[in-house]
């Protein structure tokens with residue numbers, strides 16, 4: 001019988017930033033409540049059931065092709081997993097409406113971590129979704145956010161989106177993402193090219209990797225410079241961008257789905273890390289707290305990133321901001337930083353200190369613990 | 379020595395690897411003393427059996443449970459039933475923005 005449950009309509013673990021986030025947030029929850037139940041998506045080699053000490057992990061493994069059906073099936077499955085713990089469950093921590101609905105049905109307190117909002121995010125993957133459908137999804141979000149005892153957001157941008165959906169302001173708490181400091185002596189990856197600029201993350205259109213490729217094509221005269229893309233997705237899913245890179249003749253090296261621990265070394269030995277996010281509504285209205293930026297900073301590597309509110313929040317003046325969606329401007333910023341390696345190193349060092357002083361995962365967990373304190377006190 | 383083939387770990391998963399003392403009668407995998415669960419099964423098969431009587435009955439039982447629970451469990455059922463076939467059509471696999479993005483069976487609503 002568990003006192004706490006964490007539900008996520010995400011595969012866990014995975015190579016994505018969301019998995020790093022779930023790892024730390026769930027650890028705080030389970031440490032505090034003497035274990036608990038983790039309900040996540042499975043698939044691949046992941047076992048449907050695990051027991052790790054006082055933590056039980058159950059994974060949803062049904063194959064349901066339609067996303068809405070899959071989300072509904074996950075909710076019903078999760079409700080069944082929670083049912084035996086109804087009498088002891090004190091708190092459920094969720095990341096999406098599909099976890100929030102079954103959690104609400106238990107009567108336990110609800111912490112809703114809003115890293116993104118399906119009503120904003122889904123149209124990017126599912127362009128045929130009708131406005132009336134998105135309105136229903138938004139209604140579902142509003143219901144869950146309004147019912148939650150606490151809403152946790154990683155950035156001020158999404159804080160506003162959540163408030164627009166009726167979450168009570170005094171129940172919304174800012175818990176920025178973080179990163180753990182990378183040891184200064186982390187060894188260089190054996191296959192790393194001499195001098196390289198790095199991109200880490202997923203490859204959806206709003207990540208702006210195409211902008212980075214176009215910028216890099218303008219740096220062809222820097223013949224000792226390679227672009228390394230550490231993709232959190234498989235080579236198959238990188239196909240369109242790989243084709244674009246070939247067409248542009250970019251000197252590029254693809255690393256796919258590296259273990260999280262290896263990415264830190266790639267980041268630490270890069271000249272620069274680039275976060276070329278686009279200026280679409282996904283990034284402007286919903287925001288995020290891009291883990292790649294936090295991790296680059298923690299590795300002491302200077303960051304060049306799109307000038308968006310959500311990035312300014314993370315990077316402050318510890319990085320170089322460039323206008324989004326402008327390959328020429330991005331290329332120029334990269335070139336200038338490479339020409340001044342001392343300034344570049346200094347920027348990276350300052351970023352690292354900024355993270356160490358307030359934005360490690362330990363700090364994030366302490367902020368989350370503060371949220372649990374308040375939820376318990378009410 | 380036959381190593382235990384049970385997957386362990388929270389964020390970084392691996393095989394347990396301790397010396398196995400039995401084979402799971404349901405799936406055949408080698409299991410160590412620590413991972414030996416009820417009925418001499420591996421933890422995964424034991425969990426499935428506890429839930430549904432027998433692993434092979436699991437899928438059918440689950441489908442049955444879904445249908446029943448869908449109606450009785452939720453005060454929130456209304457939110458599901460409000461998605462009709464027109465809403466659902468946009469979320470068929472063929473309707474995704476870019477087929478190349480779907481190869482991993484990516485379920486996440488939100489990517490970081």
Ligand SMILES: [Zn+2]
Pocket residue numbers: 402403404405406407419420421422423424
């Ligand atoms: Zn077994």
Ligand SMILES: [Zn+2]
Pocket residue numbers: 382383384394395396409410411412413
């Ligand atoms: Zn074992």
